[in-house]
Amino acid sequence: MSEVYVEEVCKQYREVQALDNITCTFEDGQLTVLVGPSGCGKTTLLRTIAGLIEPTSGAIYIGKRRVDGVPPWERNIAMVFQSYALYPHMTVFKNIAFPLEATRTPKDEIKRRVVETARILQIENLLDRKPRELSGGQMQRVALGRAIVRKPEVFLMDEPLSNLDAKLRVVMRAELKHLQTQLGVTTIYVTHDQAEAMTLADKLIVMNAGRIQQIGRPEELYRHPRNIFVAGFIGSPPMNFIEVQYDPTARALVGTGFQYPLGPRWLDLLRNRPAGTLILGIRPESIQVSNTPSPGVVPASVYVMEQLGREILLDVKIGPQTLRAFVPADTRLQMGQDVWLQFHEDALYLFDPETEVSLSWKE
Amino acid sequence: MAVLFIIPALIFVTLFMYYPIVQTFIYSFFSLHRTADWLNAQFVGLQNYIAVMKSEAFRGAFGFTLYYTVMTVAFELAIGLGMAIATFSVHPRLRGILRAVLVVPWAIPPIVSAMLWRWLFHADAGIFGYLLMATGLVSRPPAFLTDPTLAVHSIIVASVWKNASMMGILLLAGLASIPQDIYDAAKVDGARTWFRFRRVTLPLLLPTILVTVLFRSLWALRMFEESYGLTGGGPGTTTDTLSTFAYKYFFTYARFGVGSAYAMVIFLMVVMVAIVYVNRVKGNLRFKE
Numbered sequence: 001m002s003e004v005y006v007e008e009v010c011k012q013y014r015e016v017q018a019l020d021n022i023t024c025t026f027e028d029g030q031l032t033v034l035v036g037p038s039g040c041g042k043t044t045l046l047r048t049i050a051g052l053i054e055p056t057s058g059a060i061y062i063g064k065r066r067v068d069g070v071p072p073w074e075r076n077i078a079m080v081f082q083s084y085a086l087y088p089h090m091t092v093f094k095n096i097a098f099p100l101e102a103t104r105t106p107k108d109e110i111k112r113r114v115v116e117t118a119r120i121l122q123i124e125n126l127l128d129r130k131p132r133e134l135s136g137g138q139m140q141r142v143a144l145g146r147a148i149v150r151k152p153e154v155f156l157m158d159e160p161l162s163n164l165d166a167k168l169r170v171v172m173r174a175e176l177k178h179l180q181t182q183l184g185v186t187t188i189y190v191t192h193d194q195a196e197a198m199t200l201a202d203k204l205i206v207m208n209a210g211r212i213q214q215i216g217r218p219e220e221l222y223r224h225p226r227n228i229f230v231a232g233f234i235g236s237p238p239m240n241f242i243e244v245q246y247d248p249t250a251r252a253l254v255g256t257g258f259q260y261p262l263g264p265r266w267l268d269l270l271r272n273r274p275a276g277t278l279i280l281g282i283r284p285e286s287i288q289v290s291n292t293p294s295p296g297v298v299p300a301s302v303y304v305m306e307q308l309g310r311e312i313l314l315d316v317k318i319g320p321q322t323l324r325a326f327v328p329a330d331t332r333l334q335m336g337q338d339v340w341l342q343f344h345e346d347a348l349y350l351f352d353p354e355t356e357v358s359l360s361w362k363e
Numbered sequence: 364m365a366v367l368f369i370i371p372a373l374i375f376v377t378l379f380m381y382y383p384i385v386q387t388f389i390y391s392f393f394s395l396h397r398t399a400d401w402l403n404a405q406f407v408g409l410q411n412y413i414a415v416m417k418s419e420a421f422r423g424a425f426g427f428t429l430y431y432t433v434m435t436v437a438f439e440l441a442i443g444l445g446m447a448i449a450t451f452s453v454h455p456r457l458r459g460i461l462r463a464v465l466v467v468p469w470a471i472p473p474i475v476s477a478m479l480w481r482w483l484f485h486a487d488a489g490i491f492g493y494l495l496m497a498t499g500l501v502s503r504p505p506a507f508l509t510d511p512t513l514a515v516h517s518i519i520v521a522s523v524w525k526n527a528s529m530m531g532i533l534l535l536a537g538l539a540s541i542p543q544d545i546y547d548a549a550k551v552d553g554a555r556t557w558f559r560f561r562r563v564t565l566p567l568l569l570p571t572i573l574v575t576v577l578f579r580s581l582w583a584l585r586m587f588e589e590s591y592g593l594t595g596g597g598p599g600t601t602t603d604t605l606s607t608f609a610y611k612y613f614f615t616y617a618r619f620g621v622g623s624a625y626a627m628v629i630f631l632m633v634v635m636v637a638i639v640y641v642n643r644v645k646g647n648l649r650f651k652e
Contacts, residue, residue: 050551052547052550073550073551073552078552079547081544081547081548083542085544087548087563087567088545089569098549099553102552102553103553150553156551
């Protein structure tokens with residue numbers, strides 16, 4: 001068990017900067033999730049830690065040992081692939097035994113550890129099968145078995161649940177989390193699915209365009225997103241963004257057809273800011289929708305209603321812009337109907353349109 | 364409608380494959396030669412086959428054909444595998460060029476390649492003889508094509524040169540069909556290069572190897588061009604194969620009955636090898652689905 005430390009790592013492909021000066025720590029025994037849209041560099045970073053890709057510059061440490069330049073087979077890591085990458089010509093037993101055989105473990109110990117691993121993952125009855133005789137979920141377990149059997153310093157997981165159907169994914173997600181906590185091995189987990197990232201992570205690293213956007217615990221990232229990218233990426237459905245004008249004399253934000261008076265907290269934050277454009281962010285779950293106007297509310301009209309059972313996801317229009325909000329499932333609304341939206345000041349985010357950084361962000 | 368599309372191929376195959384096979388089969392039971400009266404040819408039963416089996420030359424040709432097949436296929440497999448792995452290990456951009464280079468010996472028509480090697484091996488004008496002389500190892504150029512042992516091996520060398528590249532290309536395709544994830548998994552699983560090759564690459568390549576060896580063996584059993592072009596079967600009949608014998612009986616001695624019997628023997632041998640082999644290989648192909 002070890003901490004993984006990545007220091008100023010860059011990876012340059014001919015014209016693409018896949019990793020742009022990445023520095024981060026993956027704490028000992030924790031599950032850290034690398035999350036971001038496809039092409040953001042998360043898999044490249046994972047493969048760099050695995051040794052399958054050599055960084056252009058920078059250093060990687062596993063424990064106290066510097067490992068960049070060390071071949072993958074000497075890094076004492078285990079990796080679970082999206083495709084599972086099971087050896088098709090070997091039985092489940094042989095697949096799980098492979099890492100032990102590769103590192104010259106005595107035969108009787110191999111047998112003992114494979115059987116023990118199979119018991120943990122409840123695949124003892126599959127040991128004689130070949131991968132083609134397994135279901136997706138079973139292959140997933142075998143892939144996990146192959147990873148945990150050698151007791152590596154670090155687990156690397158590259159979208160391990162993406163090939164499972166939605167229902168099984170949720171089950172495996174819980175099992176994975178349980179297993180990881182039980183084993184206490186440092187785990188680096190790559191996914192593009194923010195819901196998966198939120199539920200699994202002890203710590204999240206959000207990446208975009210080869211750069212780290214923000215690092216933090218899931219609820220930190222949800223509550224205090226550093227910039228528009230993180231705010232829009234974490235949370236489902238994503239945060240709403242509206243372009244507004246800050247008017248210091250009116251002490252308010254002015255949008256299409258509405259004026260939002262600011263409270264003392266925001267006025268304090270905006271103290272030195274001149275009048276100008278800001279991006280207002282508000283999460284769908286923080287908007288209150290009412291049928292009647294009242295002071296400080298934003299007028300809108302109903303565009304689409306999506307009945308989700310527990311609640312209704314509402315698309316409303318403010319001028320040309322669309323916002324999403326939740327209302328209780330029994331709310332009676334019609335398309336085109338006028339509604340009034342109330343934002344609680346504490347649930348509000350403001351972003352600089354140039355830097356896209358949150359105005360309430362403190363390093 | 365579907366039948367309509369099959370008809371051209373059917374006509375072609377019948378005309379150029381089944382008809383000659385049947386014809387040869389029938390001929391092999393008759394005494395047919397240049398001066399015979401073809402319309403009243405004498406039916407001789409299995410006599411042609413008995414003559415073939417009894418002849419010293421047949422046994423020689425049979426032995427040479429087998430030896431040639433085993434040697435060439437073994438060396439071609441080893442060298443082809445080496446070439447495939449070397450080509451696969453280089454940068455993808457270089458891989459394309461290497462692949463093109465690999466294909467060249469195979470693309471040369473067999474008889475042209477045989478002529479080329481005949482010159483290389485030539486006792487007076489050949490480069491090999493010259494080089495050996497230059498190193499001072501020999502006092503006069505070896506008789507590559509006229510000494511019985513040397514001739515046999517010269518033909519094998521020429522064949523290996525020509526066909527190893529085909530093996531290489533096919534094995535390269537086999538290598539490329541193994542998912543990269545599996546190699547990567549083996550790497551992070553702690554497997555070093557040799558272990559990965561022995562435990563992952565080779566077993567996954569096995570189906571390709573078996574099929575390649577099958578096709579190449581069947582081809583080698585029918586070998587004609589190299590013998591015909593390099594030595595003409597000589598010295599004596601040392602490098603005659605079953606095919607060159609069949610050819611000689613047909614076109615040199617004009618003994619069509621015996622020639623047909625030779626051809627049928629090759630045909631049956633190849634069919635037998637194919638059946639045995641395909642049955643044995645089937646199990647190994649299964650994990651590929």
